[in-house]
Amino acid sequence: xxxxxxxxxxxxxxxxxxxxxxxxxxxxxxxxxxxxxxxxxxxxxxxxxxxxxxxxxxxxxxxxxxxxxxxxxxxxxxxxxxxxxxxxxxxxxxxxxxxxxxxxxxxxxxxxxxxxxxxxxxxxxxxxxxxxxxxxxxxxxxxxxxxxxxxxxxxxxxxxxxxxxxxxxxxxxxxxxxxxxxxxxxxxxxxxxxxxxxxxxxxxxxxxxxxxxxxxxxxxxxxxxxxxxxxxxxxxxxxxxxxxxxxxxxxxxxxxxxxxxxxxxxxxxxxxxxxxxxxxxxxxxxxxxxxxxxxxxxxxxxxxxxxxxxxxxxxxxxxxxxxxxxxxxxxxxxxxxxxxxxxxxxxxxxxxxxxxxxxxxxxxxxxxxxxxxxxxxxxxxxxxxxxxxxxxxxxxxxxxxxxxxxxxxxxxxxxxxxxxxxxxxxxxxxxxxxxxxxxxxxxxxxxxxxxxxxxxxxxxxxxxxxxxxxxxxxxxxxxxxxxxxxxxxxxxxxxxxxxxxxxxxxxxxxxxxxxxxxxxxxxxxxxxxxxxxxxxxxxxxxxxxxxxxxxxxxxxxxxxxxxxxxxxxxxxxxxxxxxxxxxxxxxxxxxxxxxxxxxxxxxxxx
Amino acid sequence: xxxxxxxxxxxxxxxxxxxxxxxxxxxxxxxxxxxxxxxxxxxxxxxxxxxxxxxxxxxxxxxxxxxxxxxxxxxxxxxxxxxxxxxxxxxxxxxxxxxxxxxxxxxxxxxxxxxxxxxxxxxxxxxxxxxxxxxxxxxxxxxxxxxxxxxxxxxxxxxxxxxxxxxxxxxxxxxxxxxxxxxxxxxxxxxxxxxxxxxxxxxxxxxxxxxxxxxxxxxxxxxxxxxxxxxxxxxxxxxxxxxxxxxxxx
Numbered sequence: 001x002x003x004x005x006x007x008x009x010x011x012x013x014x015x016x017x018x019x020x021x022x023x024x025x026x027x028x029x030x031x032x033x034x035x036x037x038x039x040x041x042x043x044x045x046x047x048x049x050x051x052x053x054x055x056x057x058x059x060x061x062x063x064x065x066x067x068x069x070x071x072x073x074x075x076x077x078x079x080x081x082x083x084x085x086x087x088x089x090x091x092x093x094x095x096x097x098x099x100x101x102x103x104x105x106x107x108x109x110x111x112x113x114x115x116x117x118x119x120x121x122x123x124x125x126x127x128x129x130x131x132x133x134x135x136x137x138x139x140x141x142x143x144x145x146x147x148x149x150x151x152x153x154x155x156x157x158x159x160x161x162x163x164x165x166x167x168x169x170x171x172x173x174x175x176x177x178x179x180x181x182x183x184x185x186x187x188x189x190x191x192x193x194x195x196x197x198x199x200x201x202x203x204x205x206x207x208x209x210x211x212x213x214x215x216x217x218x219x220x221x222x223x224x225x226x227x228x229x230x231x232x233x234x235x236x237x238x239x240x241x242x243x244x245x246x247x248x249x250x251x252x253x254x255x256x257x258x259x260x261x262x263x264x265x266x267x268x269x270x271x272x273x274x275x276x277x278x279x280x281x282x283x284x285x286x287x288x289x290x291x292x293x294x295x296x297x298x299x300x301x302x303x304x305x306x307x308x309x310x311x312x313x314x315x316x317x318x319x320x321x322x323x324x325x326x327x328x329x330x331x332x333x334x335x336x337x338x339x340x341x342x343x344x345x346x347x348x349x350x351x352x353x354x355x356x357x358x359x360x361x362x363x364x365x366x367x368x369x370x371x372x373x374x375x376x377x378x379x380x381x382x383x384x385x386x387x388x389x390x391x392x393x394x395x396x397x398x399x400x401x402x403x404x405x406x407x408x409x410x411x412x413x414x415x416x417x418x419x420x421x422x423x424x425x426x427x428x429x430x431x432x433x434x435x436x437x438x439x440x441x442x443x444x445x446x447x448x449x450x451x452x453x454x455x456x457x458x459x460x461x462x463x464x465x466x467x468x469x470x471x472x473x474x475x476x477x478x479x480x481x482x483x484x485x486x487x488x489x490x491x492x493x494x495x496x497x498x499x500x501x502x503x504x505x506x507x508x509x510x511x512x513x514x515x516x517x518x519x520x521x522x523x524x525x526x527x528x529x530x531x532x533x534x535x536x537x538x539x540x541x542x543x544x545x546x547x548x549x550x551x552x553x554x555x556x557x558x559x560x561x562x563x564x565x566x567x568x569x570x571x572x573x574x575x576x577x578x579x580x581x582x583x584x585x586x587x588x589x590x591x592x593x594x595x596x597x598x599x600x601x602x603x604x605x606x
Numbered sequence: 607x608x609x610x611x612x613x614x615x616x617x618x619x620x621x622x623x624x625x626x627x628x629x630x631x632x633x634x635x636x637x638x639x640x641x642x643x644x645x646x647x648x649x650x651x652x653x654x655x656x657x658x659x660x661x662x663x664x665x666x667x668x669x670x671x672x673x674x675x676x677x678x679x680x681x682x683x684x685x686x687x688x689x690x691x692x693x694x695x696x697x698x699x700x701x702x703x704x705x706x707x708x709x710x711x712x713x714x715x716x717x718x719x720x721x722x723x724x725x726x727x728x729x730x731x732x733x734x735x736x737x738x739x740x741x742x743x744x745x746x747x748x749x750x751x752x753x754x755x756x757x758x759x760x761x762x763x764x765x766x767x768x769x770x771x772x773x774x775x776x777x778x779x780x781x782x783x784x785x786x787x788x789x790x791x792x793x794x795x796x797x798x799x800x801x802x803x804x805x806x807x808x809x810x811x812x813x814x815x816x817x818x819x820x821x822x823x824x825x826x827x828x829x830x831x832x833x834x835x836x837x838x839x840x841x842x843x844x845x846x847x848x849x850x851x852x853x854x855x856x
Contacts, residue, residue, distance in 0.1 A: 162701060206689045369701040377696055403723065406697065408716040465712060466697045 004133040004162055004370050005123050006170075006362025009112060009150065011069040011193030011219060012329065014038050015356060016119040017363035018127065019372060024174060024363035026356050027126045034356060036122070039066045040114050042101040045519055049118040057255065061087035061247040063101055067221060070193050071097045071108040073146030075491050085225060087247035095491045107493060109149050110501055113156035120157060134159045135366040137358050139194040140166035141214030141383045143429050144441050144470050145491040151469070152493055156501045162369050164467040168198035169380050170361030171327040172207055175352060176376070177364055183322035188340050188348065190303060191328035193219035197307045199314040199321070205375045211313035211402045212383045213306035218299070220261070220330035226295045227257035231274065235283050239276060246277045264289045265332045293335045300339050307343055313402050324348040327357055379404050382464050389426035393435045398462055401431065408463040412477070419450040425460065427470065440490040446474055447483055521567040525558055528574055532581050539588035547583065554580040640706070650694055658695070660710045666738055667721035676814060677732055677807035679725060688722040732807065733838055740831055751840065758847060761788050765854060782855055789851045792844055799841045806834050
């Protein structure tokens with residue numbers, strides 16, 4: 001079976017990992033960096049992703065997308081309260097958020113697909129093989145729409161997503177592999193944008209999730225925002241400037257807040273410096289860890305409620321938990337560690353790299369799926385209750401939260417009116433009584449033969465698969481015929497839309513590769529020009545004047561073509577220049593060797 | 607779900623067939639392997655072609671997990687069996703197999719998960735056994751005992767009063783204290799019902815172990831099932847009120 005990689009598609013950073021002789025490893029880039037910033041920027045040379053895109057956050061904030069994970073599987077009304085924090089423009093079409101970048105609009109799965117493609121390319125370069133299959137992690141508390149959106153992103157990126165796996169449970173796999181622990185563990189996963197808590201029982205290689213809870217809109221981003229709000233208020237008061245009106249400066253404020261928060265995990269105080277718009281100078285202030293903590297307390301307290309609920313749902317008390325494992329960059333904050341320790345009554349385990357453990361666990365799960373690892377098995381749960389709308393706008397629960405997946409439920413439907421030919425079904429997810437307080441997942445219409453009221457018997461099976469994604473099938477019990485159901489997602493791309501995006505992605509893949517080739521050719525040309533200039537200056541006197549002129553001519557031709565858009569032309573001129581300068585380089589090498597050898601005995605050289 | 611839905615019931619079709627149902631006899635027929643059409647003699651796999659076999663739609667949860675129809679089950683043994691069967695059926699281990707096998711593994715794993723969830727909890731286990739033996743419990747509502755009913759009516763009034771009152775006032779405090787006392791009393795009552803139930807569970811298991819088919823044994827069986835049904839129903843009633851109380855005064 002072809003290799004399956006494990007991908008952590010994070011709010012702030014993303015990683016890809018693979019299994020190497022029974023041990024999961026992160027795929028690094030050429031410089032040894034393991035994380036790809038989850039940032040996509042539209043530049044004059046096209047779309048770029050990762051570290052190079054991050055530079056555009058302040059340079060071109062309206063065209064640089066970050067934290068796109070917050071928008072996966074969501075409508076505009078879900079994120080209304082935080083729209084002001086994002087400099088890029090968001091709209092909604094068909095229940096799906098669209099992000100405007102230049103002339104085009106992109107759905108969150110398309111943006112995520114660009115990040116996935118970058119990871120795919122990185123893994124392909126590193127492993128020297130084509131990568132087409134992946135396990136991708138999501139927050140455990142992601143609902144069906146958010147999971148489906150993640151799967152769509154994989155498809156658009158040209159990846160077959162063999163499994164969507166929950167981040168805290170992925171972490172537990174990596175942790176279990178390393179520590180070989182038995183007993184009950186709690187995984188507290190506090191990332192850039194999401195919080196998850198999972199309680200697991202580890203026994204003889206089985207990882208059984210007892211309960212999960214969380215908040216898909218609570219993360220380190222929220223701590224940054226508290227700081228951003230403080231700085232905005234102080235700048236307004238002290239300098240009389242409303243900095244929130246300047247998107248590029250707002251990004252600088254946000255990044256400075258994030259960096260200060262990170263520094264204060266190790267230091268007790270730090271300096272804040274923010275460039276003000278319109279040459280008004282700089283805003284500076286000292287920020288202490290105490291100040292940060294008093295501001296962040298409310299955010300961190302909010303993470304404890306889901307923890308208490310998960311412990312209760314697992315039928316346990318905090319003292320029943322043998323070990324607490326911390327995952328996610330935000331758990332580096334000392335206050336988070338203190339609060340978690342106070343809740344569970346024991347110091348948390350923080351020897352794992354909280355940034356990498358999720359991707360490593362995804363690689364372990366990938367290995368289980370490909371048949372490599374056979375002694376470990378993850379039994380996960382569905383985080384939210386699944387139900388349907390019944391009379392009076394009430395939700396009737398079919399599969400309760402924390403039910404082990406795969407899970408299924410059957411429901412029989414009939415008609416109330418003679419000759420009725422359809423029954424409308426509205427699927428929901430959530431814990432509240434009323435339909436309006438829960439998440440609408442999808443609607444579909446059951447086709448019913450026209451018969452007297454109450455005679456038709458249509459059995460509908462709701463199956464939550466191992467990805468936590470719902471599948472619906474229906475059978476007419478009178479004829480035993482199954483019928484296909486076209487489910488219309490409330491907050492998701494339709495199948496045809498996903499197909500179109502996959503096509504687009506292939507179409508643009510050619511363009512993207514073109515843009516990449518041009519950028520690389522330009523960079524190579526620039527370094528060749530520099531090197532040749534240097535050789536001419538150092539050793540030009542060693543070759544004849546005609547030869548030197550020929551080299552200069554080739555140089556200027558390459559310089560001209562370098563600013564064009566044809567990578568082939570640039571490469572061709574590079575070959576010409578290399579040919580013209582070949583003799584010069586040889587002569588120069590000989591000369592330097594000769595100089596180096598002067599005064600040395602033969603015995604020292606050989 | 608493991609069971610064919612009962613066509614007489616709508617909205618509550620997760621109930622298994624009762625003993626007396628003639629369709630129950632049908633599933634005794636030998637099954638054939640979906641893949642090689644040979645007779646399946648192995649437990650979960652065809653012995654000839656080693657393909658996973660679907661769990662029959664009518665297998666009850668006790669049979670599914672390999673336990674006799676008893677009400678005292680060792681949770682450790684139950685868990686061990688659940689883990690063992692999870693390793694047999696979980697879709698993770700069928701990723702490299704055919705689509706057909708993947709579908710079977712998915713549906714078998716879903717049945718297994720439901721079976722374990724039902725049998726793990728003593729109350730759900732008893733309700734399920736009752737359903738197996740006599741038909742659904744859920745749609746037969748026995749009225750609560752008269753004395754309890756009086757008490758609950760009074761309690762509902764106090765709850766209304768408390769909801770309408772100013773929580774911080776003297777009256778609020780007084781009502782809250784009354785409700786707390788009520789809650790404790792009801793929890794004691796629930797505890798008593800549960801110990802009564804446990805005695806009935808033991809009676810049931812003992813009767814099953816003797817395996818007698820005399821008319822006396824049949825009468826005993828009916829008595830246990832009838833009492834169990836009434837107690838389970840009363841317990842659910844009390845439990846709901848206790849939860850409601852706890853949520854209101856929390």
